[in-house]
Amino acid sequence: MSIGHTLLGLLESGPRHGYDLKRAFDEKFGHDRPLHYGQVYSTMSRLLKNGLVEVGGVEAGGGPERKRYAITDAGITDVQRWLETPQKPGEYLQSPLYTKVVLALLTRRDAAKILDVQRSEQLRGMRTLTDRKSKGDWADQLICDHALSHLAADLRWLEPTAARLDKLRKAVTR
Amino acid sequence: MTTSPTGSLLAAHDLRKAYGPTRALDGAEFSVHPGEVVAIMGPSGSGKSTLLHCLAGIVPPDSGSITYNGRELTAMSDAQRSALRRSEFGFVFQFGQLVPELTCVENVALPLRLNGSSRKDAERTARGWMARLEVDDLTAKRPGEVSGGQGQRVAVARALVTGPRLLFADEPTGALDSSNGERVMELLTEAARSTNAAVVLVTHETRVAAYSDREVVVRDGRSRDMERAV
Ligand SMILES: Nc1ncnc2c1ncn2[C@@H]1O[C@H](COP(=O)(O)OP(=O)(O)OP(=O)(O)O)[C@@H](O)[C@H]1O
Ligand SMILES: [Mg+2]
Numbered sequence: 124m125s126i127g128h129t130l131l132g133l134l135e136s137g138p139r140h141g142y143d144l145k146r147a148f149d150e151k152f153g154h155d156r157p158l159h160y161g162q163v164y165s166t167m168s169r170l171l172k173n174g175l176v177e178v179g180g181v182e183a184g185g186g187p188e189r190k191r192y193a194i195t196d197a198g199i200t201d202v203q204r205w206l207e208t209p210q211k212p213g214e215y216l217q218s219p220l221y222t223k224v225v226l227a228l229l230t231r232r233d234a235a236k237i238l239d240v241q242r243s244e245q246l247r248g249m250r251t252l253t254d255r256k257s258k259g260d261w262a263d264q265l266i267c268d269h270a271l272s273h274l275a276a277d278l279r280w281l282e283p284t285a286a287r288l289d290k291l292r293k294a295v296t297r
Numbered sequence: 298m299t300t301s302p303t304g305s306l307l308a309a310h311d312l313r314k315a316y317g318p319t320r321a322l323d324g325a326e327f328s329v330h331p332g333e334v335v336a337i338m339g340p341s342g343s344g345k346s347t348l349l350h351c352l353a354g355i356v357p358p359d360s361g362s363i364t365y366n367g368r369e370l371t372a373m374s375d376a377q378r379s380a381l382r383r384s385e386f387g388f389v390f391q392f393g394q395l396v397p398e399l400t401c402v403e404n405v406a407l408p409l410r411l412n413g414s415s416r417k418d419a420e421r422t423a424r425g426w427m428a429r430l431e432v433d434d435l436t437a438k439r440p441g442e443v444s445g446g447q448g449q450r451v452a453v454a455r456a457l458v459t460g461p462r463l464l465f466a467d468e469p470t471g472a473l474d475s476s477n478g479e480r481v482m483e484l485l486t487e488a489a490r491s492t493n494a495a496v497v498l499v500t501h502e503t504r505v506a507a508y509s510d511r512e513v514v515v516r517d518g519r520s521r522d523m524e525r526a527v
Contacts, residue, residue: 239514239521242338249507257483271504278503285516286340 126158127166128205131175131198138179138193141167154266167192175201220277224284228295238285242278249274305364306331306495307352307463312361314347314518321347322358323518331462332493334486336506339515345499346467348515352497353386353465354378365463383412387456387464387494389485391471394452395440402427402436405455412459426454430484446477453485457494464489467499475504482508 126148133139133147141163149157167190170176175198179191194202220241227234249271256267284291305328314322321344329335337345350356352363354370363370365385370378388394395404402423409419427433430450435443443451449469456464469485470478486508489496500506514521 242514243512246503246506246512249503250509253504253507271507275503282340282501 125205126162127170127175128202130163130166131170131194131202132206134176134192134194135199135202138191140189140191142189144192151262154262170198173197220281224291225295228288228292231292231296234288234292235285238281238288242281242285245274245278245281304330306333307363307365307497309348309352309363310361312348312351312358312363314344314351314356314358320518322351322361325361325515325518325520327352327513327520329463329495329497332490332495333511334489334496334498334509336509336512337497337499337515337520338501338503338506338512339520341501343515344518344520345515347518348520349465349467349497349499353388354382383408384459385462387459387461389449389452389456389464389466389469391468395448395455397440399439400436401432401438401440401443401451404440404451405458408455408459423454423458426458426488427451429488430454446473446481449473449477449481450484453481453488457488457492460492461494464494464496466496468501469498470500470502470505475502478502478505 129148129152130144133144139147141160144167145158145160145163148163167176171178171192175195176192177195179193220237223237224234226232227237252267252271252274256264256271259267308328310326312322312325312327313320323344325344325348327335327337327348337348339345347356351358354363354373357371361371365381370381373381395401396407399407402420405423405427406414406416406419409422410416414422424433424436427436427450430453432443432447432450432454435447435451440448440451449472453469456466464485466485470481473481482505486496488494496509498505498509506512
């Protein structure tokens with residue numbers, strides 16, 4: 124995720140202090156990984172240097188967290204451009220699970236067991252996310268749904284693969 | 298693999314069931330504890346529904362044992378088994394379980410009426426369950442007048458109205474879109490947990506299975522309990 128663009132976006136609704144920016148970020152985007160203050164300051168000084176934000180005032184006795192940042196026109200343009208650029212679809216052609224399955228087939232090990240254990244692990248993760256989604260607010264629901272869709276997609280590959288391991292073994296060891 | 302894990306509510310050992318040359322169950326193992334939600338997963342035709350029907354005493358297995366609360370299901374008479382189903386089990390299936398001529402509240406109240414409750418008492422309890430499943434505004438409608446998702450919630454309310462200790466559900470969300478399906482699962486598991494009812498849930502949907510505590514995978518009529526396999 125681009126922390127810089129996210130912080131810039133948060134500034135669009137009005138100037139904020141460093142500590143306030145961190146709090147807003149953590150609340151909406153932090154989830155399992157809150158920002159370190161160090162990340163906020165290094166990011167903000169880069170944005171400052173590039174003219175995407177400006178400092179609107181420093182409170183008395185204030186360290187960097189007391190700085191009040193405001194987005195510039197160049198900053199707004201930058202956020203806009205970032206939002207309009209599509210994300211690269213994920214790179215899925217280097218899957219460790221695929222490698223494990225093929226190696227197990229090649230070495231005549233129990234590939235079904237590998238898939239069973241993976242399914243079980245995958246479902247364990249999905250249970251945790253489902254639970255969090257049920258108890259959480261809209262942000263938890265949205266992010267957990269995203270993660271759940273990805274885990275479910277892995278399983279949609281796993282099931283038909285498990286169902287044709289015998290055929291695959293023949294093809295792989297030919 | 299051994300069965301009858303201590304404290305289980307329902308346990309099955311070495312179940313076999315053939316339909317002509319098809320071995321629908323070929324040495325299946327299963328157990329569920331009180332209040333536990335277990336998902337039965339596996340490819341189409343692997344024997345999931347057959348397993349559920351055997352566990353629920355709807356279809357007799359050719360061999361093997363099924364103990365419910367210490368009683369051997371396969372040794373009971375048909376009358377004993379159906380009495381057990383009526384008093385201790387609840388059922389939810391994919392389609393067509395509501396009586397079309399009755400209103401939704403009459404449908405939900407039906408199991409209580411069959412057990413001898415007065416109409417007034419039965420419908421009061423039924424309304425309470427419909428509220429928990431968020432369909433209390435549908436009491437006066439007939440099944441033909443509600444959506445698929447609403448109908449499934451009414452069916453879940455009906456399955457839980459007698460306070461069963463064990464709920465059997467075969468693809469309960471199979472006919473619903475994913476967000477409706479998940480909401481039905483959320484309400485179903487919440488309601489089951491609040492009454493400490495165990496749930497045996499057949500599903501091929503992993504997001505639905507994620508509402509379970511544990512999964513059992515059936516392949517070629519044999520089941521693998523992942524908790525014990527790992
Ligand atoms: N009443 C029946 N008569 C004949 N064969 C049957 C009967 N019920 C099931 N079978 C066969 O037994 C096997 C297991 O069927 P079952 O319905 O248990 O599968 P399933 O895992 O529930 O599949 P699905 O995911 O498609 O519902 C299949 O080969 C099926 O054709
Ligand atoms: Mg089935």
